Amino acid sequence: MSAETAMPQSLTELLRSTGAALRVFDMGRRISKLSLDQFQRIEDSKLPYPTPFQHLAWVAVLIWNPKQKQENAVWFLRLPLDEQGLVAPAARDDLLKRLIQNVVNSKNGQLDEDALKDNPYSFTPEQGRMAAFHALASKEMKTAASSHYERAHAWFHDQLPEDDWPTLAYQGLADISMRLDQDGNAAALARKLPKMPAPVLENLCPLLENVQPAPAVQKELLALLQAALKGDDSNRVAALARALSNIADELAKQAWVTEVLQSPHAAKAEVITVIATRCESALLEPRVLNLFLEQLAQGEAGQAGFSRILAELMFMPVHRALLLQAFRQPERSPALEQAIGEMFGQSFSTPAPQH
Template identity: 75%
Template sequence: MSAENTLPDSLTDLLRSTGAALRIFDMGRRISKLPLEQFRRIEASLLPYPTPFQHLAWLAVLIWNPKQRNENAVWFLRLPLDEQGLVAPAARDDLVKRLVQNVINSRNGQPDEDALKDNPYSFTPDQSRMAAFHALAAREMKSPASPHYESAQAWFKGQLPLEQWQSLAYQGLADFVLRLDQDGNADALCERLPLMPAAVLETLCPLLEHIQPSDPLQQALLAQLQQALATDDSNRVAALCRALSNIRDESSKQHWVMEVLSSPHARQPEVITVIATRCESALLEPRVLSAFLEQLAQGEAGQTGFSRILAELMFMPVHRALILQAFRSTERSEALSRAIGEMLGQAFEAPRSH
């Protein structure tokens, strides 16, 4: 690519100009594929980002040489969004300009991971998301799972002793979860769940949020959630909420979210935050939203947590309209009325944790 040529004005145009093939993934609330045509419209600020998180679009761009698929790179990017959820054009143009210059300066004129060096729009996913992304990317590229997959699979299938769980690698767990539809893995997980050490379960659940569990696995997870709700272990409840957050059946999701909101666990920050950030579709049901707001107002997260969690939810237009409608309800409690008054009378920002 020559510097004299007309410079690309979008990320997709830039990568196409190098001859690279690409796939785009959302890395925000959970990891999922973004169709390229949809991303083009998002990038052109014609379409709001569908799953904003912390007022940003979190992306992974998987790039490879079509002639040598094993030559690939990944760019992890976060782009600011405006009040309508559209990509901010100035930030997009700045990002593309930086990447164009880095690709021009690269030795072979191909995009590589060094192109993001010192780039303010890049980020590094945490261990769980990185492992899940690598597992998903391997499937997308029709590549084998990591060398750790077989030992994880053997443990889940009972071919290794239960107490050998500490020898399992995180990447092996991620590969197993992202291949639950293969080799009887889902059945093995259902059988192992009741015996699973707490440390394994709480490691596994954030990986499970990236897949849609089969009906038998959903039932097995729900049984674990019912047991956890009867204990004082809010970390386990929060973990199982994450594992169940991506189920297909919205009425079932609303039902178990209401059960969680009816329990003392809903006052704990780790539980209410998971419901807000992973189970947000359940909050589109006014009855569920009302219970959520009441618990949030009276919870351990305090006024700061109340304001930040709602700022995040209200960045999504439909949630914003429903929350404002709930704010006007004459049936709201005194505690909720006070929290609303505090929130609307102060400046607040979105949650920082990811």
């Protein structure tokens, strides 16, 4: 980037100036694609970030040369948001300045991972999330899945003994979950789910939150969830809730979220947190939201959990309006009334559950 070149005014402009192919992903609550136009409007503070998490926009930018797809770079960025959920312009400008400076100072002048050196806006996803991202990125670039995919595919398609499951790599499970629409994987998963070994299911569920499972898979997951609700393993309930959290049928989602909230498992912090952070669309139904609030107020998360989780939900404008309306419901329980009073009667900060 020469001194004579006009400095880019936005991250999108900087990236497009290289001629590289781009994809942008939300990395907050789950991994999902953002269109370049949508990201440009977000970056210009014209559009609130659709799924804020911990009051931040968590973004992955995948950059690659269309002629050499194996030569790619990924930037993982977290951008502060204001009270309206808009990207803070000062933070965006600071990020852009740092990126340009690093590119100018680098030996090759390329937009690679080195451009993020010593950058306070960069982050490293935890290992499971990184595996899911790599699986999705390879699919988006139309390149081969990882070397672990073949063995995972063979196990799911009954070409390996059932008890070979300990040999499956997590990356292979991630590749399967991101390629459910290929190679007969959805049908194979649906067949496997009823008797799937618990450790495999436990690893698979967080991966499935990033996709919209086919109806056959959804049916089997729901059957497993309903069976788990009758048991005493709340971690299994939370895991299956994550696996079902991204289904497209909102009425079906509201129905099973209600079942979870009406169960003793709703008192557990790990379960109520999954409902709040992964199933937030179900809470747009006032009846479900009221049940959620009652369980949150009386559950094991306590007052700190109540305040933290609701502050996170209230960062989204529609949820905020519905919550304020629910707070005024005259039929709320004394426990809920007390929790609301303590939340608004104190000064609290809102670091959400661990990312």
